[in-house]
Amino acid sequence: MNKSIYELQNEKDIQKCIIIQKNYYTKAKAFNNFIFIFNVVIIVLFSILSLLSETMKAISILISMIIPYINNIFEKEKSKIQKEASDVQQYIDTYLYSAVLNEESKYRNQKEWNNTLKKSEMDKLVSKCDEMKENWYSDYSQKKDVEQIYLSQKENINWDNNLRNNYLKLNYVSFFILLIAIFIVVILFNLTFVKSMLYFAWLLVIINYFQKNISMLKNDIKNQEIMKEIAIIIENNFEKENFKIEDILELEIKLQDKI
Numbered sequence: 001m002n003k004s005i006y007e008l009q010n011e012k013d014i015q016k017c018i019i020i021q022k023n024y025y026t027k028a029k030a031f032n033n034f035i036f037i038f039n040v041v042i043i044v045l046f047s048i049l050s051l052l053s054e055t056m057k058a059i060s061i062l063i064s065m066i067i068p069y070i071n072n073i074f075e076k077e078k079s080k081i082q083k084e085a086s087d088v089q090q091y092i093d094t095y096l097y098s099a100v101l102n103e104e105s106k107y108r109n110q111k112e113w114n115n116t117l118k119k120s121e122m123d124k125l126v127s128k129c130d131e132m133k134e135n136w137y138s139d140y141s142q143k144k145d146v147e148q149i150y151l152s153q154k155e156n157i158n159w160d161n162n163l164r165n166n167y168l169k170l171n172y173v174s175f176f177i178l179l180i181a182i183f184i185v186v187i188l189f190n191l192t193f194v195k196s197m198l199y200f201a202w203l204l205v206i207i208n209y210f211q212k213n214i215s216m217l218k219n220d221i222k223n224q225e226i227m228k229e230i231a232i233i234i235e236n237n238f239e240k241e242n243f244k245i246e247d248i249l250e251l252e253i254k255l256q257d258k259i
Contacts, residue, residue, distance in 0.1 A: 002103075004141035005096045005148045016129040017092050017122065018136050024085030031081060035074045036174075039209050042067060043178060043202055047185065050198055057198060064201045068208055075212070090114075091122050092136070093156070093256060097149045107249045113256055146248045150234050153252065156259050157231065161224050168217045175210040179203070223258055230255045 008014065042063065050060035094113035101108045137155055140148040182199050234251050237243045 002100055002145065004139075005100050005137055005152055006135065006139040006141050008096050008099050009092075009135055009137060013122075013126050014092060014095065016126045017088055019129055020125050021085055021088040021092060024081060024088060028078060028081040028085055031074075031078050035071065035078065038074075039067070039071065039205075040174065040178070043206060044181075047182065047199060047202055061198060061201060064198075064205050067205050071209060071212075088122070088125070089156075090256075090259075093152070093259070096137075096152065097252070097256070100145045100148055101249075102145070105245075105249075107253070113253055146245055146252065147238065149252050150231075150238075150248070150255075153255055153259060154231065157224065157227050160259070161221075164217055164220050164224070168214065168221070171210055171213050171217065175206065175214075178206050182206075227255060227258045230258070 009018070046056075046060040046063050049056045094110045098108050098110045098113055106112060137152045140151045143151065182203055186199055230251060234248060234255070237248050237251070
């Protein structure tokens with residue numbers, strides 16, 4: 001009998017992969033928070049400083065024009081880190097899901113799961129890591145191999161879904177707070193039309209930043225809806241008395257491509 005996913009993830013190299021993957025995700029999350037805080041602080045700071053003098057007003061306008069370009073650089077770096085994290089996660093998953101299957105299954109080959117990271121590349125990363133980590137997935141060892149794969153995939157989907165929904169709410173709340181704050185400043189300080197234009201320049205910066213974030217998150221959530229639909233089909237197959245393992249594995253590979 002093959003080892004369960006729970007047992008397989010305790011292999012030394014996979015434990016190291018989990019550490020590497022978590023480090024990448026932590027780095028990506030920290031960088032994402034930095035971009036968010038950077039934008040909020042810059043917008044608030046220069047909106048206030050622009051009230052002090054004409055020089056600060058000119059600097060503020062210049063900064064409002066530069067910020068979108070800085071954000072593009074930040075976003076490219078963030079995407080790079082996220083891809084690195086995703087590649088390692090895919091390697092872990094495709095290894096576990098292929099290794100848990102019976103020897104005769106063609107899906108025991110990692111290539112069938114569309115793994116993008118070569119073992120040689122993973123070995124280089126693993127060689128730089130000395131730490132060991134606790135389990136990533138819960139214990140489903142009492143379940144059949146195809147059920148273990150699905151339940152592990154479901155853990156990933158739920159974790160990702162909660163993360164993105166919470167971040168979407170944060171973006172909406174922050175956007176409306178900054179939007180209201182700008183209108184309050186314009187009204188409170190009884191600013192002239194020309195001075196008001198400065199704040200509307202910052203308003204464009206706010207809209208540009210949050211529109212990109214919200215659009216990206218909505219696309220991710222749409223993708224998660226597709227994953228949920230595939231998950232329902234898989235669950236319906238499990239409920240059949242004589243379900244075909246091949247059919248379920250094909251669906252699980254399709255689901256993995258979306259994760």
